[in-house]
Amino acid sequence: MAAAAEESGWRRVGFVGAGRMAEAIAQGLIQAGKVEAEHVLASAPSDRNLCRFRAMGCQTTHSNLEVLHSCSLVFFATKPHILPAVLVEVAPAVTAEHILVSVAAGVSLSTLEKLLPPMARVLRVSPNLPCIVQEGAMVMARGCCAGSYEAQLLRSLLEACGQCEEVPEAQVDVHTGLSGSGVAFVCAFSEALAEGAIKMGMPSGLAHRIAAQTLLGTAKVLLQKGQHPAQLRTDVCTPGGTTIYGLHVLEQGGLRATAMSAVEAATCRARELSRNPSPVVAQVPSVLQALQGEGALAHREHSSVARS
Incomplete structure (x- = not known):
């Protein structure tokens, strides 16, 4: 203690x-x-x-x-x-x-x-x-x-x-959906990136390290340069190159809509928790009154002992 x-x-x-x-x-x-x-x-x-x-x-x-x-x-x-x-x-x-x-x-x-x-x-x-x-x-x-x-x-x-x-x-609840839960969303995306590389023949450990570093490096560029993600995405894409082909597949799979829906679902759940607090809340007045009564009783007992 x-x-x-x-x-x-x-x-x-x-x-x-x-x-x-x-x-x-x-x-x-x-x-x-x-x-x-x-x-x-x-x-x-x-x-x-x-x-x-x-x-x-x-x-x-x-x-x-x-x-x-x-x-x-x-x-x-x-x-x-x-x-x-x-x-x-x-x-x-x-x-x-x-x-x-x-x-x-x-x-x-x-x-x-x-x-x-x-x-x-x-x-x-x-x-x-x-x-x-x-x-x-x-x-x-x-x-x-x-x-x-x-x-x-x-x-x-x-x-x-x-x-x-x-x-x-x-x-605050929006942040919970975006960033609190977003850690898991980003991990799922990182895992998927790595598994794509594994499918194409890259060793698992290397694929996961490179996927994580790619996310880290991209985040640093966005924060340090203050760029909008769309601008950085455009910078990476070259006409007829590998990136635009990959982005096309992501769009076909509904990546944007799915990510937006995930943040929305997590935010709505956080708001639901805010609107429906624990049943303990409804009992607060009586519980606090009881606790205060116990505290007053303990104080009186302590005072009686001190005087005796």
Whole structure:
């Protein structure tokens, strides 16, 4: 169990949930020198995921409340359907000093704020897995109590993991479909490119390495030169050459329409999750009242013991 934080502010970073996305963000922050590994505290119900945090030199615990008590900046990285119950659990420990960041897909700011105390400073981030190599593509939106300080702080930290931009919350679900899910879409395309080369006689390992490097190099050209993809595609095509023949086949297969539909489907699913939060949300008032009652009772019992 980690000791109480000795440092103030965001320098002690907590993660409630220790899955791949939490690991990616933590590793990005550590590798960029934004936070030292021993100042990261992660919680999870079992050791299955926590072992990866320990391997990075981070502190771990099975107590979500310990993370809130020890850290001022806390990332909530649980599965979306689990997050509401987790927030109800930790709500009594939330103070005005906390900056709370949700990376759960489809959980809206209004849902987050409904589950937390009124003064809670809440932000919502849509990251993607390449954060683990500091090449993530992220967007963030702030809740009603989070101001420019919180937004600038979070952005400065997350830029250690890649590109991070602030957007209206309505665009967060679109980002989930484009970039969060897009990692899998790009992997499927990379795999297909490599398998085409394998079919034509190239060794498997070489084909996959070249396919991945082709995607990486193309992305760098687009970002560094600020070109529209159509311009770069035109530059590669020569009349009667190999590329235009290949593009013709892709068009026949409906590549563009299929890719657009994939982003649309993933975005719609994220919006569906936002519109249909966990049943826990409907029970929030009674649950919070019960928790507050338990806290008051514990306080009275503690006071009685102290006076005796």
